[in-house]
């Protein structure tokens with residue numbers, strides 16, 4: 274019989290001794306550790322085949338050993354034991370790849386059955402002690418996403434179903450043929466109820482990943498690849514993550530990666546544009562809004578917040594441009610974090626309460642400056658910025674311009690039914706020279722227009738130069754020039770509409786029709802911009818004035 278090496282981790286010496294004596298009769302080698310640090314040392318010294326750890330689910334670092342083991346030894350199964358029900362933590366543990374979460378203390382026969390079942394999954398070890406054929410586990414995700422640029426879409430991001438990512442309680446009996454010990458229970462992460470492992474639970478039994486979306490985050494840049502890998506690692510956690518980067522760099526796509534990797538594919542992913550909740554501002558004549566209008570707007574912002582929060586339960590709420598959240602909603606968000614802290618501190622199980630929400634936030638503005646200026650709550654900033662991912666601007670991403678230009682060329686050629694097969698060398702040079710202040714969104718818009726105008730097989734610099742020049746001019750105008758006041762006497766309001774419209778168009782063009790960024794540069798809120806665009810008939814998808 275092959276002897277396996279089992280690591281038992283338990284902070285309580287009596288518990289440790291008891292667990293060891295329960296498993297001794299199996300005839301395997303048992304190593305003991307009373308702390309995570311001790312466990313890591315033992316794992317570094319000799320490879321383990323199974324980790325069995327008793328942890329307090331109320332501790333903030335309860336899952337650290339699990340994360341470490343999954344990251345470093347993805348083939349090693351981990352069974353956790355919780356002395357009390359903690360559905361959120363159990364759910365998180367299963368997402369991170371725990372093989373099972375058991376109630377501690379667990380009867381000897383049941384513990385032995387669980388351990389034998391886990392060991393059955395073990396691969397024979399190679400001479401260096403690593404599993405010869407490691408299971409494709411959660412650790413394969415980072416490569417999957419980072420490989421996006423090189424691999425065709427159909428081969429990306431879809432980790433094969435693997436047993437270690439599948440909680441025992443949800444594995445079908447067919448996949449666990451010898452796991453027949455009646456009465457062995459695993460904690461259901463949804464309701465915290467202990468159920469026999471062979472009882473089908475009301476939860477997806479297949480860990481199938483979603484099909485790759487059309488918009489994948491494509492890059493060859495090593496810095497951005499690292500960010501994507503980190504995002505994939507953080508995907509399994511419920512910690513808030515702040516994504517920082519210039520407009521149009523791909524923050525939304527990164528948010529989607531953080532969401533997708535973290536659980537069943539049908540969880541909600543709800544987007545909230547913070548600017549959409551803005552309070553009313555002074556009108557064109559500088560008059561303050563009526564108190565009634567203020568109260569009405571504040572109330573509708575709160576209602577919208579509650580609605581989004583509710584629809585994101587059990588999934589993710591992605592708050593775009595978090596710096597634009599109205600003060601009242603900042604407070605609400607902070608409270609959400611405080612409630613969570615209180616629950617964790619009290620070790621309270623959310624038996625009958627609603628499922629939690631994972632927050633992902635993005636910003637293109639300098640949030641520390643917003644804190645300094647008193648526009649953003651410092652406590653909230655510290656809370657959301659503990660885990661920050663920085664997305665580099667396109668101009669610093671080396672060959673990404675070429676790679677993305679080619680991808681957009683292919684997409685738009687297909688969409689417009691045009692035989693545009695590539696770029697000439699001078700066209701590529703023109704693309705490389707441009708600064709891309711609007712980042713990937715700007716590049717996408719430029720290539721879209723170039724393809725639509727191109728009547729030759731390749732896009733040349735003569736297709737691109739006018740579009741790029743227009744981008745530059747429009748941006749310069751939006752940034753520097755003031756309104757051109759027309760001559761002639763007319764009612765003031767009417768006379769001011771013309772330059773206002775022109776400035777808005779210029780700014781929209783300069784920022785590739787990104788309303789958030791346009792509103793920011795014009796120093797108005799997004800609602801006001803939206804109203805003005807509507808008034809001037811600018812609410813169209815494709816700018817007819819462009820070039």
Ligand SMILES: Nc1ncnc2c1ncn2[C@@H]1O[C@H](COP(=O)(O)OP(=O)(O)OP(=O)(O)O)[C@@H](O)[C@H]1O
Nearest residue numbers: 488489490491520521522523524525526713714787
């Ligand atoms: N690396 C990329 N590969 C492919 N498409 C990309 C990439 N980065 C961005 N895009 C595309 O560029 C556009 C802008 O991306 P996205 O909305 O994610 O940026 P953002 O940083 O969230 O922008 P904003 O802050 O202005 O909301 C989208 O159409 C997106 O699909």
